[in-house]
Amino acid sequence: MKILVSGAAGMIGRKLVERLARDGALGGRKIAGIDASDIVAPTPPPAPFPIRAEAHDIAAGYVAPKMVAGRPDVIFWLASIVSGEAEADLDKGYSINLDGTRFLIEAIRREHLLSGGQWKPRIVFTSSIAVFGAPFPEAIPDDFHSTPLTSYGTQKAICELLLSDFSRRGFLDAVSIRLPTICVRPGAPNKAASGFFSNIIREPLRGLPAILPVDDDVRHHHASPRAAIGFLLHAATMDTAPLGGRRALTMPGVSVTIAEQIEALRRVAGDKAVALIKREPDETIRRIVGGWSRQFETPRAEALGFRAEKDFDEIIRAHIEDEHG
């Protein structure tokens, strides 16, 4: 089987390609090769099959036809600019996050028709809980409406609709997975407003201080990078017939308060780690986070076999195993 991964240089894309390289197969089928692309060419990991790394801007209309010309069986469509950048640069956000996907599905449709209807790839699209916007019920149900309050969330919601329609039309076979906040994010602290959810775990585990800008009772919905890769692989191999016309799924996660995150850290790494968390309330971040979703009910994804961690302790242990070796 041939696989295409866009956004392969991002945190999730990199981990996905590493996992596919390690497994050598997907859904029981041997992988013949991966095309891994991003705005800068990704660095391929060692693999038992060829990985072709390419630099592509999916906002350019000529790119998608080239990407799909090899008729990959599975397309992991991860390329996207992030929420903050899509808000700061409206043109760039719509070009990459919306037009890029439109170019993809049109290129697939053309190639599908050229194949006499034989080629119909599975698309796994990383959507986001940013498709939802406040005000929220305490727990957000699977059938809650999509009223995003960011351009990023708007673009993700539109891509979900396009992919559902083109699936219904029979040109492709898409699953859109709405990822929770990914925690614990590896790497250096970043400036995303949500960064502290990861910082207060990752930095103390390294013996470094971390700043907590919000109150201890803030609740949020998390999944580990390992769970996210699990979601992607399951979406790539699941039977899509039970999805019917509803191709977008909110992924399960662990809903915890900051206080519960801290107690999990204490259980896993002790009081010394917890003592490295410094409380420095930040009004701007408190206000931003105050408008975020806190909890999701995801019976649909769970019934379809998507699995997140059981609790936040497990999220921390996954981080230690995957990042501290």
Add this chain to the structure above:
Amino acid sequence: MKILVSGAAGMIGRKLVERLARDGALGGRKIAGIDASDIVAPTPPPAPFPIRAEAHDIAAGYVAPKMVAGRPDVIFWLASIVSGEAEADLDKGYSINLDGTRFLIEAIRREHLLSGGQWKPRIVFTSSIAVFGAPFPEAIPDDFHSTPLTSYGTQKAICELLLSDFSRRGFLDAVSIRLPTICVRPGAPNKAASGFFSNIIREPLRGLPAILPVDDDVRHHHASPRAAIGFLLHAATMDTAPLGGRRALTMPGVSVTIAEQIEALRRVAGDKAVALIKREPDETIRRIVGGWSRQFETPRAEALGFRAEKDFDEIIRAHIEDEHG
């Protein structure tokens, strides 16, 4: 005030321009002129102000900048191809129903910036209950998710998202109104699968036979053309602050079964009219209609001042007054 009406040659567009011409004002402000456009130039009614009729294809990128160059205060964005055509011709549907609106909002954004942020038009967009897709609860709530099962519904849902985002960004001030099935549609019977809802009322009122292809217990959500015009005028003049980020509203309507429609016809026009309805079950239409929504709960639109008829008798009387004089 200056007004732009796209789709002005359609049933709703024509009635809207006639109503504006009769009123001479909108929301207490005198109308200085209307630009009325459609794919064929509309025929303007007599009016106390100039009406410029133009033929435009909104799918062409050069059109929207010309349409908004005069900086209209209110834009009624009705132009669209219908559900059946959008399903039969995928390219035409996406070009007109999606790209046309994208061109519009980009042209408005540019003109807004050129005006130094002074010009920020109200957009009234006619969306549709086709943004919803089965399976449905018995009564569909305001916050039910949008999972359309047609390309038309997909395109309307995407336009809602775009208009909400560009409103939030401050370039324009949009209200998307999801119209129920319009009943009683004037004119000749058409081939739309939903045509019978109107046919079984309109034709007997003219003394002509009408075919009923579905069972008497089929329930559906209706509003008269008169109510639809009322929705448009209210959306053009309402305070949009209470909408927050949620610019799309499901319009109220009258939810009745076919049996209740027929009894209303009997009350208004007698047994002789009812006797003109011929039952000719059609499996294809029964199956299509079986997947449709039956009833909506619309507390949000009602709280914001949108009003439909009280009952189906009132819908029939509005039809008689408006079409039979």
